Amino acid sequence: MNCTVRAAQYVRMSTEHQQYSTENQADRIRDYAERRGIAIVRTYADEGKSGLNIGGREGLQRLLDDVRSGRVDFELILVYDVSRWGRFQDADESAYYEFLCKQAGLKVVYCAEQFDNDGSPVATIVKGVKRAMAGEYSRELSTKVFAGQCRLIELGFRQGGAAGFGLRRVLLDQSGAPKGELRRGEQKSLQTDRVVLRPGPTDEVAIVEGIYRAFVEQGQSEATIARRLNEEGVRTDLGRPWTRGTVHQILTNEKYIGSNVYNRVSFKLKQRRVRNPPEAWVRRSGAFEAVVPAEMFFTAQGIIRERSRRFTDAEMLDRLGQLYQARGFLSAILIDEVEGMPSSSAFGQRFGSLMRAYQLVGFTPDRDYRYLETNRFLRRLHPEVVQRTEAAMLALGAQIERDPATDLLWVNGEFSVSLILARCTVTHGGALRWKLRLDTGLCPDITVAVRLDAANTAELDYYLLPWMDLAVEQMRLGERNGTHLDGYRVDDLAPLYRLAERAPVRRAA
Structure with missing residues (x-):
């Protein structure tokens, strides 16, 4: 039979059951396609990925990127069932991603479901119920797992994490x-x-x-x-x-x-x-x-x-003024180093900004002082970030080798990670800018760029930059950088930890 309809298949497996292995899904999808004269020309897969959200699901993200850009040579998207598309906690999110495909002229077909996704009122109602059930399954499972973990804690058993010193x-x-x-x-x-x-x-x-x-x-x-x-x-x-x-x-x-x-x-x-x-x-x-x-x-x-008790405004300014008189200058790093002193962020929150607190005690910041203090802070922060990242991956069962000379991390013998800190500068117009200097000599597979906040006293967010896509020596970032760069931005390093996590191999059924 001549195949006249071209299709892509999307398969996803988390950690649920062997019945949902990507191989089993692909077999069922292939049978469905062969019976209807459909040719499968593309496969998008997410193995070991949760369906709770789209984060970390590179296969689905790549599919949607291709759909948005029009880089598709197929007319259908074949999925095993509604739950494989995702167990999104908001059913509207699942519907939104399907709508993007529909808007591009692509129909999503759920091969193992008993309804035809033809847009009819019955199909719409059943699909909505299925989406809600898929999300509810995860909520119920989360509740059961949490209760079981709490029970083990109450029995005195340790639930994950490194033991700690001593x-x-x-x-x-x-x-x-x-x-x-x-x-x-x-x-x-x-x-x-x-x-x-x-x-x-x-x-x-x-x-x-x-x-x-x-x-x-x-x-x-x-x-x-x-x-x-x-x-x-x-x-x-x-x-x-x-x-x-x-x-x-x-x-x-x-x-x-x-x-x-x-x-x-x-x-x-x-x-x-x-x-x-x-x-x-x-x-x-x-x-x-x-x-x-x-x-x-x-x-x-x-x-x-x-x-860490709450100080009055007068007490805070009195302590800040004493520090200024003793040291001759002020900076966020200096404030945070003094025992018994409220943190620099506390001053910023109480008085609207750290600069306003400086003005109230008669100090006009000198850019050189702040630059030197920030340099000192960055030298201390970098090994802490590397140590914290290494510890988190080790706790997930990863095998880590660290080069003591460069702090380059080799993860499971599969990929290398370099961590860099990006200092924040403020333009005359008040815009925030970051300059990244990448370790091109190390050629890391992934560079983790840690953006600091406007005061350069805390981590703001992270960019996970793959070497294959961004093999440059320097990069400048603004507060918004477009999807080609902000697509790599994350609020925490959970996506990196998922790459490093080791999962037990399932026994064949």
Whole structure:
């Protein structure tokens, strides 16, 4: 039979069931096409990708880009069923992507559904119900998974994440008998196994205890403690120098008093990352053997809370004025380094801008001072970003090799990642600009460009730039850069982590 109709097929598999493997979907779609004299000329595939949103689904994004641009040589788009198109939490989003195809003259056909997607009232109603059911399936599954994770937390089992300095992960079998220690990057292989935390080597435990004593009894700041540890040649659990942030994390994490805490941050259904209030946390006290006494831990929390208490406007300006008199200049970096001082962002929020706070204490910023202070901040921030990114990928089971000379990360022996920081400058007209200097000598597969905010004190967003598409030495970015560049922009590094994540191979049915 002569094939007169040309079609593309879209297949997607997340982590649900073998019945939804891309091979099974393609077989069913091929049977459908052969019976109707349809020739499949293109395949767009997303393997191991959630259908909750379009982020990370390169296959669907590429299909829609081709549709929008008119670069298509087919008339139909064949999909296994409505759920493979997506389990979008807003059914209108699913309809929107299909509408884009329809607007370009392309019909989307769901091969395994019992209705014909012909635009009739019945098809429209059934399709709407199917879309809602697809989203509801994910919501129900999320609720069940969350309840199961909470139950395991309450039983005292660890739910993911690195152990941390001074602690180790221990694998238990289904009867609770220890099976051995899990090294960094290792994961359990059996569904019935569980993970708990145990105190690590005695030298690491002694260092953790020393951090608490220095903070609580000697009144040392996190920065001072970090500097002393680095001078003594001590490294973190990731083999990196200590920073104020890594010391602060040890001083505030309840796992060091044996508490198992979960749900501090929610990212349910990949909609929005939410930092939950303490009353929403799931906690099991006494789940693990404590590394430091509870009394010392809670004393440290009291010191930290008092340090971050709410100041009046007069108190804030008084402290800022004293700092100006003592140092002769002010900058966001200098403010953030001073213990007991509200953060630079707090000044900006309270007084409308950091510049306004400067004016109220009689300081006129000098551009050179700010430039030097920003340089100093960037030198400290870059290793922290690299360390945090490496740790996140290791926690997902990735194998990471880092070049100590260049900080280039090799991920699973498959691709390389370079991280760069982009300083923000403000034009005379108030527009924001960023200049990127790419590591062309390293030829990384992916460059992660971290854009800083207008004050150059915090990360704003990220650009995941593939070397094959953007092999240039320098790049200038504005607040808006068009789809050819902003298509690479992300609010967090979750897409990069998904590329690095290792998933267990499914057993053949």
